[in-house]
Amino acid sequence: EKQFPDGFKFGAATAAYQIEGGWDEDGKGLSIWDNFVHEAGNIVDDSTGDVACDSYHKYREDVAILKDLGVDIYRFSIAWSRIMPNGTPNEINQAGIDYYLNLIAELLLHDIEPIVTLYHWDLPQYLENLGGWLNPQIADYFGDYARVVFEHFGPYVKYWITLNEPLATCLSGYGGDSLAPAKGLVGDGTYQCAYNTIKAHAKAYRIYEKEFKQEQGGKVASNIPSPMFYSKTDSIEDIEARERAFEFNVGLYAHAIYRGNWPQIVIDRVANRSKLEGYSFSRLPQFTQEEIDYINGTFDYLTLNSYFSTIVEHTEEAPIGTPSIYSDQSTLSSSDPSWPTSASSWLVSDPPGIRYLLNYIQEKYNPGEIVITENGWSTVPGILNDEDRVTYLKGYLSNILDAVVEDGINVTGYTLWSLLDNFEWSQGYTQRFGIVDVDFESPNRTRTYKSSAEWYKRLIAARQIVD
Numbered sequence: 439e440k441q442f443p444d445g446f447k448f449g450a451a452t453a454a455y456q457i458e459g460g461w462d463e464d465g466k467g468l469s470i471w472d473n474f475v476h477e478a479g480n481i482v483d484d485s486t487g488d489v490a491c492d493s494y495h496k497y498r499e500d501v502a503i504l505k506d507l508g509v510d511i512y513r514f515s516i517a518w519s520r521i522m523p524n525g526t527p528n529e530i531n532q533a534g535i536d537y538y539l540n541l542i543a544e545l546l547l548h549d550i551e552p553i554v555t556l557y558h559w560d561l562p563q564y565l566e567n568l569g570g571w572l573n574p575q576i577a578d579y580f581g582d583y584a585r586v587v588f589e590h591f592g593p594y595v596k597y598w599i600t601l602n603e604p605l606a607t608c609l610s611g612y613g614g615d616s617l618a619p620a621k622g623l624v625g626d627g628t629y630q631c632a633y634n635t636i637k638a639h640a641k642a643y644r645i646y647e648k649e650f651k652q653e654q655g656g657k658v659a660s661n662i663p664s665p666m667f668y669s670k671t672d673s674i675e676d677i678e679a680r681e682r683a684f685e686f687n688v689g690l691y692a693h694a695i696y697r698g699n700w701p702q703i704v705i706d707r708v709a710n711r712s713k714l715e716g717y718s719f720s721r722l723p724q725f726t727q728e729e730i731d732y733i734n735g736t737f738d739y740l741t742l743n744s745y746f747s748t749i750v751e752h753t754e755e756a757p758i759g760t761p762s763i764y765s766d767q768s769t770l771s772s773s774d775p776s777w778p779t780s781a782s783s784w785l786v787s788d789p790p791g792i793r794y795l796l797n798y799i800q801e802k803y804n805p806g807e808i809v810i811t812e813n814g815w816s817t818v819p820g821i822l823n824d825e826d827r828v829t830y831l832k833g834y835l836s837n838i839l840d841a842v843v844e845d846g847i848n849v850t851g852y853t854l855w856s857l858l859d860n861f862e863w864s865q866g867y868t869q870r871f872g873i874v875d876v877d878f879e880s881p882n883r884t885r886t887y888k889s890s891a892e893w894y895k896r897l898i899a900a901r902q903i904v905d
């Protein structure tokens with residue numbers, strides 16, 4: 439049987455808003471998610487993350503579970519407004535700092551390495567009032583936040599992720615309305631947000647590089663979510679459509695960091711359509727040469743979230759009308775009917791896709807090292823015997839193993855999404871991603887292993903795919 443290499447690290451992932459609760463405790467400031475969930479109609483089951491898994495109080499129990507599973511790494515995020523209530527450095531909340539110091543100490547005590555995300559979608563509301571990710575100064579605010587994080591936690595953390603899935607923030611939060619702050623600015627907002635998130639990431643990277651790296655020796659990367667994109671046919675049109683889909687969804691956030699500037703196809707198409715729409719400038723902000731040089735190369739590794747595959751085909755150019763990133767992109771996406779479906783409309787299982795994708799990403803960005811920071815499966819609530827999740831994970835991990843052993847891709851770690859059932863954003867508690875069930879009806883938020891947790895524990899112990 440093929441073995442995962444000795445240095446390969448297994449783990450699990452979570453995010454602050456989805457598990458912590460304690461939304462207004464001990465001096466924490468409000469985030470855009472605290473406000474979004476308290477507005478009726480935004481979350482399908484009208485639930486909130488006010489308590490969530492109560493990990494703010496139960497983190498020791500979470501770490502005990504991680505220890506029992508035998509993981510090497512745990513990916514979690516820091517809630518910006520827990521340590522800086524309004525997002526600015528003029529007020530530091532010591533109780534928030536202590537919470538994360540305690541969590542990290544508990545992890546290290548059990549030989550579990552932290553991999554820490556600075557921003558997993560919970561922007562301090564005060565900064566949203568200033569325009570959030572559309573404010574050109576947000577990179578400076580983020581830089582100040584990053585410095586506080588590196589100062590306090592840097593001695594204990596070697597792997598940093600600046601922004602989780604900027605694609606989701608920009609496309610669904612500013613371009614669309616399914617994530618906070620639900621701005622719905624589909625033609626302009628997505629691009630301005632992308633521009634600012636990239637600059638914020640680069641700022642944090644450069645601060646670490648200049649002020650902390652020598653002493654702390656850690657690695658910093660942004661985060662890239664990507665499905666495997668297949669072209670529907672071998673026609674030139676569909677192959678080009680597949681490239682466009684990749685560049686408008688992945689390249690928009692990765693190209694400037696890994697290769698310099700936006701992808702050329704995005705530059706050309708948005709400029710062209712903007713002109714036809716009557717703009718005197720492109721809706722895609724332009725990087726100056728100085729910005730390109732500052733951003734290019736701001737990575738020490740690559741973190742990839744990947745769950746599914748999609749089939750892309752060319753579609754007729756949309757008539758000039760309301761500006762939209764979807765018309766700019768001009769592609770259609772579909773699924774293969776043979777791919778098993780989950781409790782989430784977008785999540786289908788295509789295990790070989792992850793191996794193709796890893797090869798594609800390696801060739802395109804040559805990042806040196808890749809950590810898969812999210813991959814997982816959703817079910818409806820209450821299923822402890824989650825055989826479909828085991829089948830999914832087995833297929834994906836087996837293909838990841840082949841990518842490492844057969845193709846020589848330097849994937850050094852895997853943090854499964856998710857350790858616990860948790861608050862699944864606008865889907866509330868209707869979709870469950872945990873390998874550990876959480877009883878959201880009980881004040882104790884009782885945790886119970888699902889079959890997948892038992893299976894993952896055996897896999898980690900064996901360091902090979904097990905039945």
Ligand SMILES: CCCCCCCCCCCCC/C=C/[C@@H](O)[C@@H](N)CO[C@@H]1O[C@H](CO)[C@@H](O)[C@H](O)[C@H]1O
Pocket residue numbers: 453456602603605606663664665687743748771784812855862863871
């Ligand atoms: C990555 C999407 C590229 C778009 C390509 C077009 C293909 C069309 C299919 C549309 C699917 C869009 C919905 C995608 C959603 C996921 O990427 C997103 N939910 C991932 O978020 C992370 O996953 C966890 C489970 O949803 C979530 O809990 C976690 O917080 C997120 O980091």
